[in-house]
Amino acid sequence: MSTTTTRGVAQPAPAQASKPRPRRGLRASSTFNFWLFTGPFLIGLIIFVFVPIGWSVWLSFFEARFTVTPSEFVGFENYRQVLTDEDFLNSLVTFTVFAAFIVPATWAMSLGLALLVNRLRFMRAFFRSVFFLPTAVSYVAASLIWKMSLFNGVRFGLANTVIGWFGVDNIAWLASPDPPWYWLVIVTVRLWLQSGFFMILFLAALQNIPRELYEAASIDGAKPGWQTFRHITLPQLRATSTAVILLLLIAAYQAFDEFYNLLTKATWGQPPLVELYKMALGENQNYGAGSAGAVVLTVLICVVTLLQGKIMGFGRGEESK
C-alpha cells in the first residue's frame, strides 16, 4: 500500500492559490470527505431502502386495504393472519426446496466454469465474456424464452425435440405439478442467468491463490487434479465460497420474476415474494398483511444470514482459518 501514500505526498496539490484555505484544510477535514463520498449513496439508501422498510413496518400494524396511508390500528392482527395463512407458510417450504436445488447447483456450476476458464491458455477473455453475458439479460425476458421456445409443451419446442430423438413423448413442462417438471425449467433458467456472475467471483479468487502453494504441493508429491483441488484450491476459496453461498441464498429468497412468469395461475411453486405480491398488489390490495409478511421475511433472512455467518465463518478473515 505504500505506493498510494507516496503518490499522495509526492504529487503537487492542484492549483488553488485563490482559495484562502487550500490543501491543508481539505486534507484535515476527513469528516467532510467521508460525507462527501458516502452522502449521495446514503441518501439513496435512506430514501429507497430505510424509509420503505420503516413504512412497511408501520403499515403492518394497520388495516390497510386499498390504501397506503391507513388510520385503523389493528396491532398484531396482520401478523396473526400471515402466520396462519397456509399459502404463505407453503411458500416458505417452496423456498426451501428451491434453495436446496439452486444454491448448490449454482455454486458447483460457477466454480466449474471458473476452473475451466482459468485453465484456458488462449481466448480466455472471450469465454469469460460469453459466460458472463447472461447476467445482463432480464429475468422476465429469459423466463419468456424458456416458457415459449425452450420448454413449451408442443412437439417443436427445443426440449421436446431433444427428448423426441430418444422416443420419449412430449412433456407439458409447466402445465402440471405432478410430476413437477416445472422445477427443471425454473432451476435451469436461473442457473443460466446467474452462473456467469459467480464464475467471475470465483475466477478472481482462483487468480489470487499463490502459485507457490501448488509448487510446494507438487514437491510434496500431491498429484495434480483432484488431490490438489481438494486440498489446495478448495480451502483457498473458502472465503469466496462463503460469500457466494450467502449471496445465492439471499437471491433465492428474492426470487420472483421467473416464478411469476412461468407459473401463471398455479397454486404450487409459489415463493414468498409471489405470495406477498398477490396479497399486497394482486386483487386483494391488502398492504397491511403484505407488509407484515415482508417484515416476517426480512427477519427470516437476517436470522439465516447470521446463522450462516456463524457456521461458515463469514467475515472472520483469512487469519482465523
Add this chain to the structure above:
Amino acid sequence: MSASSNMNWDRRNVLRAAMGLAAAGGLAACGGNTGRSGGSGDALVQYFHAYGEAGVEQAVKRYAKAYKDANVATQWITGSNFEQKLFAALLTKNAPDVFEFHPQIQLIKSGQVADLTDIVEPVKDDFNQADIKSHTVDGKIYGVRMIDDPQFFFYRPSMFEKAKVEVPTTLEELIEAADKLTTSKVKGAFLGNELTAFQHNVIWSAGADTLTADNKPAFNTDGVAEGLKQLRGLFTSGNLLLGAPADWWDPSAFTQGLTAMQWCGMWAMPVMQKALGDDIGIFPFPKIGSAGKESVYNGGWSMFVNAKGKNVEAAKEYVKWLWIDQKEHQEDFATSYGFHIPPRTSLAQSATKLKSGLPAEGVKLFNEFGHFDNIGWTQAMIASFNDVMANSVRKNGDPKAQLAACEKKVNAELKKLFG
C-alpha cells in the same frame, strides 16, 4: 493502509466523483414520463389492454387523435396481468382518467368509477339490455360497453369427418371426441395453458351459476364438482394441447393445426378464416350432467371513468364522444380487426360483416346460449375460482373440497361488499 492515505485528494479522484455525481443526476432525471403532457387541464390518459389483432392499437390512437376537446394519451398495457396493473395504478397519482375493464362492483363500492347514467340514459334503449343490466347498480349506470365478445369452441370439420366424430353436446362426448381426434401430430383439444378461460362455463354448463340473484354463492353444486372431475380426466389423458407458445385467446394453435378443437373468442374469426377458409365450425361449451345446458361466455370490454381523477368531466365528455356518439368508430372497432358484437342494437343490426357465414353463427350462439358478466362477481372471486381450476384439474385435488374452500373465500368477499 494508514487512514490518512485514504483521504488524499488527487485530480483523478475528484474527477471521478464529479462524473459519478453527474451520471447519478442523469439517471434521476429519467422516470418522470407518465404519459401526461404537462399541466394542461384537458390532458387525459386512457388505459387499454393489448388486443392481439393487428391494427387495434393504431385504431384506438387514431380515434383519440380525432377528438378535439382534449389531448388523449393512450397507454397500451401488454402482458397478461392487465387487471393487476390497472388496480395498482388506480391507487396512485398517475392513475388513468379513462380505462377499459369489466363491470365489477368493488370499483363502484370503493368510489373508483364515476356514474355515467347521464351520458348513457338518452341512448339506453339502443343498447343490448343485458349489457345495461350488467353495468347498473341501484339504478345508476357505471360504464359504457364497447364490445361484446362471445367465447366458444372452434373445431375443424375436416378432422371431425376423418375421425368420424360428431359435434359434442355433452362433456363426456367432448372428452371422447378429443381422444379420437388425437394423433401423433394433432392434439384433440386446446383449452388454454392455464385451463381458466372457460371456468365460468363449467359452472353454467352444469346448470349452476356464479351467484344467485341476491348475491349468494351458487357454484358449489354436485354438477360442477362432477364437471371438474371429468376435466381432470381430460387433463391427464394426454389428449389436451398444453404449454402452447400462444395462449387460448390467440388462434395460432388452431390455425397451425396443433389442435382439432380450441376454446377461443369470436375476435379470432378473421385470422382463422384467412388461414383455414371454410374448414371451421363452432359450438358452445357442452353440457355437464343431466341438469346442465350448453353455454357461451359473453365477455367483452367496457369504458369506465376514474371518479378520483383530476378531469372527471372532461373524461366523461370523451367517453360520450367516442363510445356513444361516434358510431362509425364503434363499428370500425367492432368489426374491422377482430370480430366483436357491437352492444348498440342499431349497430349490431347494420354490421354487414356479422350477417352471414361463421360470424352469423357466432351471433346466434351469443343470443341462444350466452351468459353475461355478473357485476357482483369480482376479480377476487374470479381469482379464487382460478385456484379451484388449478387445484382440482391440474393438481389432483378433491373438487368438492376445492369448491367449498372457494365458497368460503367468495363469502368473505361478499360480506365486505354487501355487509
